[in-house]
Amino acid sequence: MTELEAIQRCQQGDITGLHVLFDLHRTKVYNLSWRMLGTPQDAEDALQEIFIKVFDRIKNYRGDSAFSTWVYRMTTNHCLDLLRRRKIVTFLGFENAPEAEDKKDSEKAVDLGMSPVIAKALEKLPEKQKACLLLREMDELSYEDIAAALQLSLGSVKSNIHRAKAFLKETLGKEGLTQEDV
Amino acid sequence: MKTIWNDEDITRVLKESAQTRPDEAVFERAWFKIEDRLTASKRHFWSHIVWKPWSHPVRWVAMAACLCLVLTGTISHFNTIGEMENVEMGSYLMNISNPIDAISNDQNVVKVSTLLSEPSSAAPDMSDEVKIDSLASDEIFL
Numbered sequence: 001m002t003e004l005e006a007i008q009r010c011q012q013g014d015i016t017g018l019h020v021l022f023d024l025h026r027t028k029v030y031n032l033s034w035r036m037l038g039t040p041q042d043a044e045d046a047l048q049e050i051f052i053k054v055f056d057r058i059k060n061y062r063g064d065s066a067f068s069t070w071v072y073r074m075t076t077n078h079c080l081d082l083l084r085r086r087k088i089v090t091f092l093g094f095e096n097a098p099e100a101e102d103k104k105d106s107e108k109a110v111d112l113g114m115s116p117v118i119a120k121a122l123e124k125l126p127e128k129q130k131a132c133l134l135l136r137e138m139d140e141l142s143y144e145d146i147a148a149a150l151q152l153s154l155g156s157v158k159s160n161i162h163r164a165k166a167f168l169k170e171t172l173g174k175e176g177l178t179q180e181d182v
Numbered sequence: 183m184k185t186i187w188n189d190e191d192i193t194r195v196l197k198e199s200a201q202t203r204p205d206e207a208v209f210e211r212a213w214f215k216i217e218d219r220l221t222a223s224k225r226h227f228w229s230h231i232v233w234k235p236w237s238h239p240v241r242w243v244a245m246a247a248c249l250c251l252v253l254t255g256t257i258s259h260f261n262t263i264g265e266m267e268n269v270e271m272g273s274y275l276m277n278i279s280n281p282i283d284a285i286s287n288d289q290n291v292v293k294v295s296t297l298l299s300e301p302s303s304a305a306p307d308m309s310d311e312v313k314i315d316s317l318a319s320d321e322i323f324l
Contacts, residue, residue, distance in 0.1 A: 015220055019213065026209050040208070047212045052219060118195055137196035169187040 003067055010058045018055050025068060026051075028139055029075050035134050036079040038123065050078050065148050072141070072149040076131050083127050121171040125164055128152070132160040133168075 001009075001020050009017025029050055034043035053074055061070055122130060131150060135141045141149065147157045 015217060018216070018220075022209075022213055022216070026212070027203065030204055030208070030212075034204075040204070044208055044212055047209075048215050048219070051212075051216050055220060115195070115199075118199065133196070137193050138199065165189055165192050168192050169189075172187050 007058065007061065007063075007067060010055060011061075015055075018051065021054065021067070021071075022051055025071050028068070029071060032072070032075050032134060032139060033079055035122070035138065036076070036127070036131060037082060042082070046075070046078055046082070050075050053078070066145070069141075069145045069148050072135065072139075072145070073151065076135075076150055080127050080131070117172065117175060118168075121168050124171070125167060129160045129164040129167070132157050133164040136161050 001017070003021070003024060006017040006020035006024075010021065011017075026047065030043050030047050033046035033050070034040060037043055037046060050071070054071060057074075061067070122133075125133070128150065132146055132152075135146045135149065136143070143154055143157050146152075147154050150157070152160070
């Protein structure tokens, strides 16, 4: 079954269509959620929520943009929304900060397959900058697709990526780390 | 040993990190849960129709406003009915207790006594005819 057929089946309320779409996009959705939210548990929960949202809202998908871009938009919106809620909950003092979870940053980074220093530096980035950078460098999306996914202007996407890279360069330089260390 | 980082280094490091593939069991578990939830939501057909105000604080406010509106409407409706019944009951009791007074107080009823005492505009005034006749009789006599 092709992606288009799967989308049409989904629009008719057929779950088998969603299964095909899930198999096609699950890895990228999961990885992006993981990098944005920081833990595999959150990424797994996000994966479920996002694909349930995809099934609920697929009738609104008109095919103006690529389906992957539409799914990425849903993923980033979901993650940004979760991070915003977490900030409010932490600010109000209902819950401990997400950093104080069971796993340490270094363990999380190993799970993510990246250096703890890089993971820590990514954590410090503002959400929008982080999302732009991850979509560009890890998921290899074009600037146009990132702009569509995050509902930002092309200029804003480019400046966000530039700032994020500048921040990472400065942070890694300050730490005195070499490319070999990472 | 290089300590100055450039854009290409950052890109390379991030791309290398992107190569990791998560465990297949994670996806199987996630799909099982998705399928379960979607099937469950199909079973509970009424859950799509029934409005759930508890899912968002704004809906609580909307729900409270609706309840207030319904309550106020109901109270004012019953008050209006009560007032009308009181007026009807009052006039009925007055009719029973003092029918003559009720007639005099009732503006729609014309009093018979007034009709008899007032001069009617419809009836011809006979006083002028009497005067003419008296003059004519004077001429005859002259």
